[in-house]
Each structure stands twice: as structure tokens, then as C-alpha cells.
Amino acid sequence: MKHLSVKQKLTLWITLLMLLLSTLVLGFMVAVSSSVVTENAYDQLTSAVQNNLSGISRENGSLKFSEGFSFTNNGVYTVIYSDSGALLAGQLPLAFPEGTALENGAIRPVQGVDDSYYALDLWLPFGWQDGVWVRGILPAPDIADVLDDLVGIALLLLPLMVVVSGLGAYLLARSTFRPIGRIIQAAEAIGEGRDLSRRIGLPPGRDEISRLGQAFDNMFARLEASFESEKQFTSDASHELRTPTAVILAQCDYARKHAEDPAQYAQAIEVIERQAGKMSVLISQLLQMTRLEQGTQRACFEQADLSSLVEVVCTEQPEFPKDITLQADIQPEVEACFDVTLISRLLQNLIDNAARYGKQGGHIWVTLRRERKDILLAVRDDGIGIAQEQQEKIWQRFYQVDASRGSEGGTGLGLTMVRQIAALHSGTVTVESASGQGSCFTLRFPAESRPEADGTSS
Template sequence: MKRISIKMKIMIWFTAAMIIMVVGTSAVNFFISRQVLDQSIQERLLDTVSSNAQEIEYRSSVSGEREAQDFFLSYNGGVLEIDDDFLNYSEGIYTALVDSDNNLLYGELPVRLDSDEAFSYTAVGTIKSDGEKFYVYEKQLSGNNLEGLWLRGFVSERESANVLYNMVRLSVWLIPVIAAAALVGGYVITRRSFLPIGAIDSAAREIADSRDLTKRIDIGGHDNGHMTKDRSGKDEIQNLAQTFNEMFDRLEDSFNAEKQFTSDASHELRTPLSVIKANCQYALKFAEGEDDFRESLKAIEDQADRASVLLSQLLFFARLDQKQGRVHFDFIDLSKTVSSVCADRKILFPCGVSLKTKISPEIFCKADENLIERLLGNLIDNAVKYIGKGDRVTVTLSRQDENIRLSVEDNGIGIDPEAMGKIWNRFYMADESRHETHENSFGLGLSMVKEIARLHKGRMEVESTPGIGSCFTFILPG
């Protein structure tokens, strides 16, 4: 059973359940129908006998108007007129007229009752004759000179058995037909339902074999050649396939980002390593005195510091991506933290650049204080990097509605509109000419800011006008 596919298991279960249901329903219907049919036959027997009782009339003579089909029978000094509507046999029911001495006067009976049994079935009863069961009912006539006359009715139990036999015969044909229909229907439904699973398996195998993350599971719903993400009108398995496609999208994005990140990191590390190697070669081959050695060692130290800063920043990203317990959320006084960072950074500001703060007091939130300090420090450093002498940086902390807003605004060179979508990318620098002039600047600061904002379930917004300045805002749910 374990080797049978899920699709086949569903089909077997579906078919077996349908057969059991049909057989069970047929058995219940058979039992109920038998009870109902027996009751119905008894009621028909009562109705037939009672109806025939209305067709018998006593006359003192046969003179007067009469119908040719009527039957006349001498009785008690007069005549019994039995109307032609009297049915001595109708749909398996026998009816006969007998006198008080149990003599048959009119009609026919399949069973003759002994004298000790006669006139004891004033309610429907049963009697067996030659192994056959009959329902019997006797009704005493009432009316002028009809005393002592009885109508006796019989009907065989086989009348209901015949109907039940037809039902059983129909069920014998119906059950295989229903089972076959269930099997075909179950096969069609399960086959169509499991098609996306086959596509998932095929796509996963192709991706594993070819390592091509651009492949997707075809589940239909194409729009201008592209697969849509609308889940309406799709079943659970199709939604699962679409979820896999979305997962593949994220994997492809992550793979491409990591590939680009590795390429950029290699490029950034190549420069300090090349400088270190060149200075080592110069010192070994051409240095003539202590001053030459010191100059080479100083250059090596500077490039080692640069590489160390880069590796430290890369390690920070790795830890954030892997979430190795480095994020610790505590209830902090954000106003105090922002004030402390601004005070520390102000000391390091270039001459002629001012720092202005607008910090609302007693703003508390749940956050990682170290990460918030790094976020604000990176925003301030980024602002200082692109302003000139006489410019200023403004840090604002406030609470608006249910959010906390931390803004860093400068009146520097601003950001070109074409670069707005790239500033959050790792290693991106808005002004390539500044790549070497700003020491230890790798274009990772804003990427860190965005990642820290995401970890705090917040977001970053930026407004910038070239030649006027920029404003970066961290919006934190409060």
C-alpha cells in the first residue's frame, strides 16, 4: 500500500467509499421500502374491501331498473345485487362475499379459512398457506337485510416482494454503474488536481539539474506572456505551485544579489590588497632608508584599515542576514539615544558644518539600541559626506499618530532622480568621483540603514532635490 501513489490511493478510497455508500443506502432503502410496501399493501387491502362493500345492495325482488352487468344472488327471501364495479380481483387483491356460516357466496379466494378462523380478522392479519404468506382482512356488511354477510379480502406478501425484487435488480445494475462513474470521475479530478504537483516536481528537478533559477512552474494564467499572481479561481494545489514560483522569484533575487555582492566585495578588496602588495614590493626592492620603510608601512596600515572596515561591514551584513542572535529588542528611551549619538557625531563634524537637533522628549520604543545608533550614525555620515562648508545637518525625532519619525536632513548637493532607486543598493555610490576621496567609504551605509529599518519592521523614506538637499526619514511603528 505504501508504494501506491497518492493519486491512486485517493481514487481507490473515493471509489470504495462510493460503493459502500451506495450499498449501505440501498440496504437501508430496502429495509425501509419493505416496511413501507407492506404498509401500503395492507392499506390497499383495506381500501379495496371497503370499496367493494359499497357495491352490494339488498333488494326484495329484481324488478325495476337494473344494469345488465350487475350480478344478482338470492338471499334471505330477496336478492343481493352486486354491482359490476365490485372487483373480486384487483392488483393482486382477492375479495369474496361469505355468509355467517362461512359459505362462499360470490368471488374467489386463494385460501379457505376454517370455521374456527373465520371472522377473526376484523383487523388486517396474516396467514400462511402452502408456504406462502397472505394478508387477510374481513369486514361485516351493514345495511338493510345485509346482516350476517362478510367481505373477506386476501393479498399475497409476494406483491411487495416483487417490487423489492425489482429494486434489488435495479441496484445490482446501478451499483457497478455508479462505481464506474465514481472511478472515472475520481480519476479525472485527481489527475487534473495533481497536474501542478507533477509540474512542481519537474521544475524542481530541472532547477536542480541545470541550476537555472529562472525556470518557473507553468500553472496557466498568463498575461501578455507573463504569469500572473492572481490567486482567484485557483485551487489549493495551484496556489501551492504559485507559492513555489514566488519562492523561486525570491531565491533568484537573493542569488543575483549575493552574486553581485560577492563581485562588488571582491572588487573593493582588490584595491587595498593591490596597494599593500605594491608597497611591500617597493619596500623590499627599492627602500633605501628608514623614511622609505615608514612611508610604505604607513600606506600598508591605511589600506589594512580600509580592508578591515570593509570586512567589518560585510560581517555586519552577514550577521543580520543570518540573524545569529545579534538583534536584541529592549524598551529604550529613543530620545536619549538620539541625543547621545548627535552629541558624539557633532565633535567629529568638519569645520564650518553645523548640527541642529529637534528631538521630542520621552519617546520610548522597543528596539535594538546598538542598531538604532548605527542607523542614525550612518545617516548623519551620509549627510556630512555630501555637504560643503557653511552647510548644516538637522536631526528631528517626533511622534506622529502611531508612528515614530526619525529624520536626518541636509542642504547639500541632493540626489539625482535617476539615482533614487539605486541608493539603497550595496556598494552603490552616487558620485563615483568620491570613491577614492572619501576614506573608508564603500557605499554600504544606506544599505545597512535599510536592513536595520526592515529588522525593526519599519521603513525608510527619502526626499531629495538636486542642489537643495535631501531628507532621509526612518518610520518606526510606535
């Protein structure tokens, strides 16, 4: 048994169970048939005798029989005896034993010479002490013949039922377990070739197998996303950390050679510190983006006052370089369901981006308002702007409109993170800009509806 497949075991089990059930049903039918045949014979005999009772009368000392009376009716013989047991009318079956005692109201079997009979005696009174015995005699039905016919039919139908049930069980098991075979093939293919793009692709359904296949596909999708995030993180980190690492190593060598000169030594330490800080910011942002993509931590969505949050973020901004001025136009008491930490980071990234690409003596305008069921948060500047052909590229990792500004602290990850946070809040972020005319980034997300599945947060 242990070498059989699940389909074979299931088919064998159902076939054996059906065979056992068929045997029990056959035994039950034999027992019930015997009882039914005997019961029908009793009913037939009783009905015939009782119907004939109403057709017997006595006039002037002689028996009279009505037109509906019959001495043989539906296989039942009717004979009339006197109160002393003398035969008055009717004819006994040839094999019925004469002299059989009379017993009022009881059906009993009587064994003849060659055959068996059922007999029913009823006393029909004509007065206080006068009357006749009416006896009904029915040849006992041959139950063996009935059982032979029943067994013959059963032997023809039951094996057919067993075969059909076994075949049906096999076909059902095969169709049921075929998706499991696809699951196994997909899992083996992924295990052997690490092809996480493979999917089982079962049609949607509510049965357990379909749900299992969908669960595996979702698991494969999450695994693929995790591996892709890991690959992206490794690629980004190795590429972007190469330059600051090389600078740090070069400055260490420079400091070692000029250790006797305090000024040059201090300068080297300052460069190392600056590059290490840049590496720290870069690694922190990469980790944050990876967590957002993989969903490793739950976001804390809550109903809060967005107006107060935006006002606090704008108020706590440090002094901007190039004498840039920040102005806020905040609609009061704007309530929304959002993650406070993530929205704070989104707004800070947009303000930092506006300051980094602003002009000398420029301005940054932060606007918050509610339009019907949506929240609009906009950050506008009058800086260098973004050319039309570059506006789709700014959402890519490490892309910078003006690469020469990279030394000012930008990593090229801020806008990528902004778009991720917007998507997490079921919202969108758009940009309106032109070269030399500044840029306006607008976040729009629903105020009341919470995302169906919680996202992530640091």
C-alpha cells in the same frame, strides 16, 4: 499497486468503493422493497375490510348492505360467514381453500392450491350473542416480480453510476494533481539548471494545492534572493578588497626590504594597519547589507523616544575634520516604533556622509520633528552638493560623488544601507541637493504602524 500513479490509485479506490456501496444499496433496496410490498398489502387489506364493516347491517333477520359496500374492492375479496362458519354472502377466490379457520383480528398468510393469499377476519356483532364474520382476502403480491423489476433497474443504473463515479474521480484527480506536476517540473528545472527565477505561477486560491504552489514560489523567491545576495557579496568583496589587499602585500614586501630602517618599517606597518582597518569596515558593512537583504536576523521594533536617541547620537559625535560644526534641532518627546540600532546606524551614516563631503568651516544640521502620523529626520550640510544627474546613482553600492575622497574612510555603502533601513521601517529617504550648495537627506516613516513582517538587524 505500487507501480500505479496516485491518480490511478485514487480512481481505482473510488471505483471499488462505489461498486461496494452500490452492492450494499442494492441489497438494502431488495430487503426494504420486500418489506414495503408486504406492508402495503396489509394496509390495503385492512382498509378494505374496515370500510366494508360499516356497510353491513341486519334487519328482520336478514343482512343488509349499503350502497357503498362492495364484495370486491381494490383486489380484496369480502365474504360473510355466520357465527358457525357457514358462508352467507360473497364469493371466495377460486384457489382459496375452503374451511380455512376464522381468527378474529389477525392477518395471516394462507396457501391456496396455486396461489398465496392474505386473510383478515373480523367479528361484527349485532347483539350479545349474535353477529357475523367478515373475511377479507387479498391475493399475495408477487414479490419476485417486484424484485426482478428492481434488480433490472439497478443493473442498468448502478454500473452507469460506477462508471460515472470512476470517470469523475479520475478527472477530479487529474485536475487536482496537475498543479503538483507543475511544481515538480519547476523544482526539477531549478535543480538541473539552477534557474531560481522559475516560478510555478498557480492562480491564487484557498485550497491546499494553491497554497502549496504559493509557498513554493515564496521559497524560490527567497532562495533566489539569497543566491543573488551571495553573488553580490562575492562580487563586491572580491572587487573592493583587491586594492587594499594589493597595498598590504606591497607594504609587506616593502617592510621586508627595509626592515633595518625603523622609520620606513613603521611607515609600512601604519599603511598595512590602515588598509586592514578599511577592509574590516568594508567587510562589516557588506555583511550587514547582506543580512538586511536576506532577513537572517529579526529586527527589534519597539516603542521608544526617538528624540532622546537622536540627541545622544549627535552629542557623542567626535570632533569633525575641517572644523565642521554640528547643530541639532530636535522636537522633544517624539515617540515612534523603530529599531534603535538600525535608526542609530542610519543617522550615523548620514552624519558621516555630510562630514566627508563638507567644506572647510562648514555646518551640519540635524532636524527631527513629527508631522501628523509621520516622523521626519533630516540631515543637511553646506558641502560640495550632488549634481542632478548623479542623485539617482548615489544609492548604488560603492558609488561616490567625489572618488578622490575615498581615502577619507568612505566605502560607498553608507547610503545604500540608509535606503535599506528606511524600507525596513516602511519609510522612504530622499535627497535635495545641487552642486556647490550642499545636500539634505530626509527620512520619513510612520510613527505608529509597525511593519507587517519584522526585518533584520545585526
